[in-house]
Amino acid sequence: MKKSPSKLIPYALLSLPLLFLFFFYFYPLAEILRASLTWEGGLQLSALLARLAGPPTLKVIGFTFWQALLSTILTLVIGLPGAYIFAHYDFPGKSIFNALTTVPFVLPTVVVATAFTILLGPKSPLNEALISWFGFSHPPLDLRYTFGAILLAHVFYNYTLVLRMVGGFWANLDPHLEQAARTLGASPWQAFRQVTLPLLMPSLGAASLLVFIFCFTSFGVVLILGGPHFVTLEVEVYRQTVNFTNLPVAAGLSLVQILITLLLTLTYSRLQSGLARPLDLRPYWSTQRRPQTGGEVALVMGNTLVTLLLLTAPLLTLTIRSFGSGIRYYSALFENPRSSIFYVPPFEAVRNSTRFALITMLLSLVLGILISLGFLQADKKSVDNEQSQKTWLLDALFMLPLGTSAVTLGLGYLLAMGRPPLNLRGTPLLIICGHTLVALPFVMRSLLPALKAVQPSLREAATTLGASPARVFWEIDLPIIWRALAVGAVFAFTVSMGEFGATSMIARPELPTIPIAIYRFLSQPGALNYGQALAMSTILMTVCVTGFIAIEFLRPPGVQSF
Amino acid sequence: MKRWLLTLTIVIILVTGGCTAAPTEEPGTTGPRTLRIMTYDSFSVSEEVIRQFEEINNVTVQFLQAGDAGTMLNQAILSRDNPQADVLYGIDNTFLSRALEADIFEPYQAKALNNIPEALRLDAQYRVVPTDYGDVCLNYDIQALTEAKLPVPQSLQDLTQPEYKGLLVVENPASSSPGLAFLMATIGVFGEDGDYTYLDFWQALRDNDVLVVDGWDSAYYSEFSGGAYSEGTRPLVVSYATSPAAEVYFSEEPLEVPPTGAVTAPQTCFRQIEFAGILKNGQNRDLAEAFIEYLLSTDFQEDIPLQMWVYPSNPEAKLPQVFTDFALEAEDPVTVLAEAIEQKREAWIEAWTETVLK
Numbered sequence: 001m002k003k004s005p006s007k008l009i010p011y012a013l014l015s016l017p018l019l020f021l022f023f024f025y026f027y028p029l030a031e032i033l034r035a036s037l038t039w040e041g042g043l044q045l046s047a048l049l050a051r052l053a054g055p056p057t058l059k060v061i062g063f064t065f066w067q068a069l070l071s072t073i074l075t076l077v078i079g080l081p082g083a084y085i086f087a088h089y090d091f092p093g094k095s096i097f098n099a100l101t102t103v104p105f106v107l108p109t110v111v112v113a114t115a116f117t118i119l120l121g122p123k124s125p126l127n128e129a130l131i132s133w134f135g136f137s138h139p140p141l142d143l144r145y146t147f148g149a150i151l152l153a154h155v156f157y158n159y160t161l162v163l164r165m166v167g168g169f170w171a172n173l174d175p176h177l178e179q180a181a182r183t184l185g186a187s188p189w190q191a192f193r194q195v196t197l198p199l200l201m202p203s204l205g206a207a208s209l210l211v212f213i214f215c216f217t218s219f220g221v222v223l224i225l226g227g228p229h230f231v232t233l234e235v236e237v238y239r240q241t242v243n244f245t246n247l248p249v250a251a252g253l254s255l256v257q258i259l260i261t262l263l264l265t266l267t268y269s270r271l272q273s274g275l276a277r278p279l280d281l282r283p284y285w286s287t288q289r290r291p292q293t294g295g296e297v298a299l300v301m302g303n304t305l306v307t308l309l310l311l312t313a314p315l316l317t318l319t320i321r322s323f324g325s326g327i328r329y330y331s332a333l334f335e336n337p338r339s340s341i342f343y344v345p346p347f348e349a350v351r352n353s354t355r356f357a358l359i360t361m362l363l364s365l366v367l368g369i370l371i372s373l374g375f376l377q378a379d380k381k382s383v384d385n386e387q388s389q390k391t392w393l394l395d396a397l398f399m400l401p402l403g404t405s406a407v408t409l410g411l412g413y414l415l416a417m418g419r420p421p422l423n424l425r426g427t428p429l430l431i432i433c434g435h436t437l438v439a440l441p442f443v444m445r446s447l448l449p450a451l452k453a454v455q456p457s458l459r460e461a462a463t464t465l466g467a468s469p470a471r472v473f474w475e476i477d478l479p480i481i482w483r484a485l486a487v488g489a490v491f492a493f494t495v496s497m498g499e500f501g502a503t504s505m506i507a508r509p510e511l512p513t514i515p516i517a518i519y520r521f522l523s524q525p526g527a528l529n530y531g532q533a534l535a536m537s538t539i540l541m542t543v544c545v546t547g548f549i550a551i552e553f554l555r556p557p558g559v560q561s562f
Numbered sequence: 563m564k565r566w567l568l569t570l571t572i573v574i575i576l577v578t579g580g581c582t583a584a585p586t587e588e589p590g591t592t593g594p595r596t597l598r599i600m601t602y603d604s605f606s607v608s609e610e611v612i613r614q615f616e617e618i619n620n621v622t623v624q625f626l627q628a629g630d631a632g633t634m635l636n637q638a639i640l641s642r643d644n645p646q647a648d649v650l651y652g653i654d655n656t657f658l659s660r661a662l663e664a665d666i667f668e669p670y671q672a673k674a675l676n677n678i679p680e681a682l683r684l685d686a687q688y689r690v691v692p693t694d695y696g697d698v699c700l701n702y703d704i705q706a707l708t709e710a711k712l713p714v715p716q717s718l719q720d721l722t723q724p725e726y727k728g729l730l731v732v733e734n735p736a737s738s739s740p741g742l743a744f745l746m747a748t749i750g751v752f753g754e755d756g757d758y759t760y761l762d763f764w765q766a767l768r769d770n771d772v773l774v775v776d777g778w779d780s781a782y783y784s785e786f787s788g789g790a791y792s793e794g795t796r797p798l799v800v801s802y803a804t805s806p807a808a809e810v811y812f813s814e815e816p817l818e819v820p821p822t823g824a825v826t827a828p829q830t831c832f833r834q835i836e837f838a839g840i841l842k843n844g845q846n847r848d849l850a851e852a853f854i855e856y857l858l859s860t861d862f863q864e865d866i867p868l869q870m871w872v873y874p875s876n877p878e879a880k881l882p883q884v885f886t887d888f889a890l891e892a893e894d895p896v897t898v899l900a901e902a903i904e905q906k907r908e909a910w911i912e913a914w915t916e917t918v919l920k
Contacts, residue, residue, distance in 0.1 A: 035640060110779055114793065117784040122795050145775075223776045228734040228919055239736055242632035244908045245639065245660060324791075325814050338868050341609045341625070407633075414637055418644045425646065426626070510624070522779045523604035524871065525805045526812020527790035530783055 013374035028412030036251035079162025086167030109220030145227030169203035261403025269392035329531035368443030443488035659904030696872035703788030750896035
């Protein structure tokens with residue numbers, strides 16, 4: 001059957017992202033799985049399956065799932081009030097507040113663990129207050145190395161996903177719908193439950209999925225803050241690979257992790273496909289206002305205070321400690337008394353990190369836009385359900401890198417990228433592609449709900465008036481999805497800044513980044529090393545806050561504030 | 563309106579600057595050759611020492627830091643047909659057997675090996691050379707022990723005494739190299755058979771409220787109380803015999819004495835010996851040999867202590883002042899055969915996990 005040119009548009013849009021996904025995800029993954037499963041004389045399938053289905057492994061899978069589920073629910077419960085306020089009120093310092101809530105996302109777990117130890121450990125201010133008030137003989141609260149610490153850290157890291165993704169979408173919803181329901185006699189709860197919540201579902205689902213996958217593949221938080229009693233799949237893959245070179249088992253566990261991510265994402269796409277609908281979106285300025293009544297002011301202030309306490313107390317603790325000796329730790333960053341060849345000049349680290357992050361951001365935005373537009377076109381063209389099923393399978397494929405073990409993919413890069421056709425081992429390009437792979441799901445999840453909510457009639461009207469498809473995108477879609485694009489950009493920037501995923505294994509010593517410098521300081525004893533790690537972390541936070549605020553204010557010409 | 567233009571310009575400058583400043587791979591045939599050294603993340607060396615080698619041999623030395631020691635070894639094993647580097651530096655005696663079994667090294671009988679003590683030369687087939695060694699030992703908070711009027715423990719068994727209850731923090735041997743070294747020390751001392759095995763010892767430690775954390779930095783910085791900037795409350799930690807010297811060297815104010823001490827009594831420490839070797843299928847055999855010789859020369863060896871806080875394997879290398887003043891060596895470190903470690907590592911760690919964590 002011959003296809004009309006317009007039917008090919010989705011494929012044309014999707015071809016580049018799919019090629020990218022193939023070469024930088026499936027190809028290295030296939031290489032490492034092949035090498036692992038044929039390791040040392042080949043694979044004994046029955047033995048491997050027995051091991052994977054054995055009670056110890058099932059226990060690890062169960063725990064991984066359970067902690068991710070609880071973490072996601074908790075993050076939603078704590079994040080939604082924030083998202084509501086984010087969507088409805090404008091208040092002084094809002095953009096700085098938003099930027100601060102995203103900072104945890106980039107911080108290395110080792111550094112966060114230090115802050116948590118200070119705040120939650122036996123010598124915490126809370127404990128000291130309790131001891132002095134009630135005369136306890138022992139510190140009554142010690143959250144370190146508990147299940148609670150894992151949950152708390154996951155909320156700390158992921159709060160921003162709910163705030164930005166749900167809050168951003170919510171801010172564009174037409175408040176008149178809920179007001180109409182209220183006029184018709186609905187209670188505030190009924191109006192929320194029956195009007196707003198269904199409309200929010202696409203962004204709520206997107207944020208929940210990301211939070212879940214993030215917690216599902218949790219490594220540092222579980223290892224360092226949870227302590228050795230807790231083991232997730234990701235931790236087990238690392239241990240089987242690095243400690244025991246038990247590559248077949250590691251590959252098997254990795255596959256289990258990937259399969260669960262796939263199933264989950266498919267379920268999500270299935271549920272979501274019926275939920276997204278075109279909406280009469282409203283610009284921010286028409287949905288937000290200053291809190292006016294005493295109750296509103298109290299609500300905004302209360303939420304801001306709670307969030308600040310939860311999220312920025314650890315950040316603040318780190319910053320204060322980094323100035324523990326005046327600027328001594330900062331000035332030490334510029335010294336290289338042992339003339340080490342691996343000395344990292346701080347400006348160079350900042351420059352390298354920022355460069356990687358900006359290029360990652362641009363690349364993932366371009367690919368993310370292509371994917372989202374491709375999906376939109378494909379779904380529009382599909383008359384029956386069959387074709388839209390194709391896009392949700394594709395949708396799930398693009399999410400997989402986020403749910404794949406970093407060790408596995410890192411070793412896959414090592415094998416696949418060391419020879420033609422992609423001889424990229426040891427080039428900065430590979431690092432950028434690795435970052436982009438992890439950043440893409442964030443951009444997609446942020447863009448798709450917004451793009452699907454754009455009224456097709458607007459695009460049709462523009463087309464009828466003679467606008468080219470590119471012009472329709474530029475004049476109609478772009479202004480409406482700009483906020484969502486900015487949210488995606490923030491996360492892409494963050495993913496690269498925080499050196500997520502497989503790239504920590506392929507980092508280049510001649511292009512040191514801020515996280516690499518932090519790890520280097522923390523690997524030796526002594527006050528100065530520790531202090532410099534804190535100073536470097538504070539620099540990382542500062543660079544990120546600056547980046548986030550710049551991204552939010554950046555807007556191309558002609559794109560109106562929406 | 564002009565704001566976006568400015569931002570865009572900055573972005574473009576940064577991005578294109580990044581592309582032009584990125585180092586060019588594979589220097590052409592005219593320039594000096596490149597020798598690649600694969601090592602772990604916390605490896606360090608002075609710039610002059612490497613420049614000197616580069617000048618003598620007309621070569622560019624490039625380092626590749628490939629994660630922690632275990633990750634590095636896995637990378638080397640997986641890419642053995644198409645190695646990322648010519649020389650690998652930093653396999654220790656707990657990983658040595660795995661590296662040798664995986665057959666990733668080319669034998670080379672370094673001339674400089676003659677100067678190296680017999681006790682450090684663990685491979686009779688000359689596939690690796692010992693470059694340095696360090697002792698994993700208990701460290702203690704001098705002030706805290708003095709205030710509590712507690713003596714410094716003099717044997718591993720002492721740690722199970724009630725007066726040391728809740729005072730010790732150790733690293734998980736499943737995720738940490740000093741953690742594994744300390745487990746080896748207990749296996750060497752108490753053995754696997756008999757009335758009182760290493761597992762009985764660990765059970766007693768567990769009853770005495772030992773704390774296990776994932777790695778050295780969590781243990782030392784978050785749980786130990788002794789370091790000048792440690793946040794913790796426990797005065798005993800598994801660290802290195804040189805840590806007190808590092809405390810002095812990296813102190814903010816000049817220190818007369820370190821705030822911590824290391825227990826170096828007989829049969830309490832495990833000696834980690836690090837090795838380097840020439841990777842198979844590399845392309846610069848002659849330069850790799852020259853580099854191995856250079857690693858054992860006093861020029862390189864004398865640089866090791868302050869960079870990595872371990873002892874040089876070449877006894878002719880002079881030690882820096884801070885080492886002769888404050889660093890200690892274990893008196894009679896525990897030894898466990900490398901082959902035994904490789905064969906039983908997984909079983910030992912599992913048994914340990916079962917005893918201490920479950």
